[in-house]
Amino acid sequence: MICQRCPSEAVIHLTEQSDGQRREIHLCLACARKAGLRLPENPPKLPLDEVLQSLIVAHVGELVGELAERSCPVCGIRFMEFRTGGRLGCPQDYQVFGAGLSPLLLRMHGATRHVGKAVARWNPAALQRLQLRSQLREAIAREDYELAARLRDQLRFKDNDA
Amino acid sequence: MTLDDLTRTSGEWLRGTGPESDIVMCSRIRLARNLADFPFTGRASRSEKAEIESHFTSCIAAAGLDLTYFEVNSLSPLDRQFLVERQVISRELSGGEGPRGVALSPQEKIAIMVNEEDHLRIQYMLSGFRLHEVWEEINQLDDRLEEHLAYAYSPSLGYLTACPTNVGTGIRVGVMLHLPGLVQTKQIDKVFRALQKINLAVRGLYGEGSQAFGDFYQISNQQTLGKSEPELIRILIDVVPQVLQYERSARQALVNERRQHLHDQVSRAYGVLKTAQTISSEETMLLLSSVRMGINLGLIDDLSIATVNELFIQTQPAFLQKIRGAELGVEERAVARASYLRSRLSNGRMASEP
Numbered sequence: 227m228i229c230q231r232c233p234s235e236a237v238i239h240l241t242e243q244s245d246g247q248r249r250e251i252h253l254c255l256a257c258a259r260k261a262g263l264r265l266p267e268n269p270p271k272l273p274l275d276e277v278l279q280s281l282i283v284a285h286v287g288e289l290v291g292e293l294a295e296r297s298c299p300v301c302g303i304r305f306m307e308f309r310t311g312g313r314l315g316c317p318q319d320y321q322v323f324g325a326g327l328s329p330l331l332l333r334m335h336g337a338t339r340h341v342g343k344a345v346a347r348w349n350p351a352a353l354q355r356l357q358l359r360s361q362l363r364e365a366i367a368r369e370d371y372e373l374a375a376r377l378r379d380q381l382r383f384k385d386n387d388a
Numbered sequence: 389m390t391l392d393d394l395t396r397t398s399g400e401w402l403r404g405t406g407p408e409s410d411i412v413m414c415s416r417i418r419l420a421r422n423l424a425d426f427p428f429t430g431r432a433s434r435s436e437k438a439e440i441e442s443h444f445t446s447c448i449a450a451a452g453l454d455l456t457y458f459e460v461n462s463l464s465p466l467d468r469q470f471l472v473e474r475q476v477i478s479r480e481l482s483g484g485e486g487p488r489g490v491a492l493s494p495q496e497k498i499a500i501m502v503n504e505e506d507h508l509r510i511q512y513m514l515s516g517f518r519l520h521e522v523w524e525e526i527n528q529l530d531d532r533l534e535e536h537l538a539y540a541y542s543p544s545l546g547y548l549t550a551c552p553t554n555v556g557t558g559i560r561v562g563v564m565l566h567l568p569g570l571v572q573t574k575q576i577d578k579v580f581r582a583l584q585k586i587n588l589a590v591r592g593l594y595g596e597g598s599q600a601f602g603d604f605y606q607i608s609n610q611q612t613l614g615k616s617e618p619e620l621i622r623i624l625i626d627v628v629p630q631v632l633q634y635e636r637s638a639r640q641a642l643v644n645e646r647r648q649h650l651h652d653q654v655s656r657a658y659g660v661l662k663t664a665q666t667i668s669s670e671e672t673m674l675l676l677s678s679v680r681m682g683i684n685l686g687l688i689d690d691l692s693i694a695t696v697n698e699l700f701i702q703t704q705p706a707f708l709q710k711i712r713g714a715e716l717g718v719e720e721r722a723v724a725r726a727s728y729l730r731s732r733l734s735n736g737r738m739a740s741e742p
């Protein structure tokens with residue numbers, strides 16, 4: 227949807243009802259501010275589907291102890307973050323958070339095991355590359371460019387290998 | 389293929405052919421896939437997203453697939469909206485950030501979104517009720533992509549996805565149904581409740597959370613884990629004919645009990661669409677829905693279903709602005725929409741054949 231006053235993407239959608247007339251208003255943030263609409267400074271991030279959220283809370287329950295604190299060694303996401311955001315960080319999370327995810331999968335799908343299509347090739351080097359990438363991200367964040375260069379070379383080598 | 393070329397053609401899914409196409413607008417399957425050696429899109433860095441994108445574009449070249457790739461960042465907001473209207477990208481992809489895009493096949497049967505919630509969202513769409521055929525096509529396409537990409541997969545959990553609601557098969561099997569009879573006889577909620585009880589989701593024309601309009605509804609599976617793809621497809625293949633039967637009897641009841649009223653409603657709708665000088669998108673959808681049902685009931689005989697199907701998409705804001713080649717405000721669009729409708733309906737033929 228395009229803003230009604232400029233070519234930007236509309237992010238504010240209003241429906242006005244007056245004298246039995248219905249009018250839709252679609253504005254981008256800048257035009258909405260100009261029009262004097264009072265908006266929160268940082269518009270709240272689109273909340274994850276409420277249903278999913280309630281499922282997560284109901285079936286993972288109040289997090290206590292170890293699971294609450296657990297984070298993925300590969301992508302760094304914490305289980306708490308998944309619990310509020312609803313999205314996992316990397317393929318490895320299914321293993322790292324297995325205990326927390328199982329009841330959720332059972333509730334969502336009525337099952338916890340895959341039946342159906344399987345990949346033709348299984349590439350055991352993928353996890354290693356995923357780990358190298360995570361080390362690379364950390365090296366760049368620390369501005370350790372020497373290590374970053376070495377990790378890039380290793381990744382390139384593995385890419386050619388694969 | 390450029391985006392401007394697309395304004396002169398329409399997707400195969402609008403063609404109005406295939407089994408049960410009076411009610412089933414199209415059959416669609418999408419597969420969620422991720423590359424094994426990258427974090428999911430939401431957690432990937434800009435450069436990682438660029439790498440995913442380049443892996444994918446090399447893959448389509450290596451696999452010899454006839455797909456054109458569009459980078460979302462190089463598209464104007466209008467072009468993005470245009471692709472959303474055509475059902476080939478999601479609002480999430482349109483409004484996302486970082487390197488991302490969509491690969492389209494001629495006739496838009498295939499649309500593969502890159503760096504949406506999952507690295508790849510592969511979609512295959514055909515007009516009419518043809519889920520078996522869609523599955524065969526998308527399954528082969530998936531195999532060809534997999535020859536060049538290492539998918540994130542676990543033997544116990546299947547294809548691994550960013551959201552656990554898609555894990556396992558990663559499949560969403562859906563049909564888009566035109567249900568004006570059930571809406572008018574106020575039975576639609578009953579049908580939806582029944583579908584939800586057997587774990588099927590009901591959404592509007594533009595997907596998740598969007599309101600149904602033009603009396604179009606998408607029905608799709610929610611479960612993705614613990615049943616095979618053919619089993620999940622089978623559920624839709626078993627259930628959809630029952631919905632079609634309800635819709636047909638609702639239409640029959642309207643014909644039997646309120647024939648004159650119905651004929652009047654359809655004729656007025658057609659008349660307004662053919663003559664209006666300014667018309668909102670909402671009113672257009674409502675009237676096109678009546679006209680579409682009118683054609684199927686034999687009340688209108690000089691207009692094709694394909695034309696009406698196309699008009700549902702081609703009266704949307706971005707399409708109108710693209711064919712006009714200019715940004716239009718709401719009121720200008722209403723005038724452009726009415727003018728476009730008059731030109732398309734005066735002779736009942738395609739605006740232009742590819």
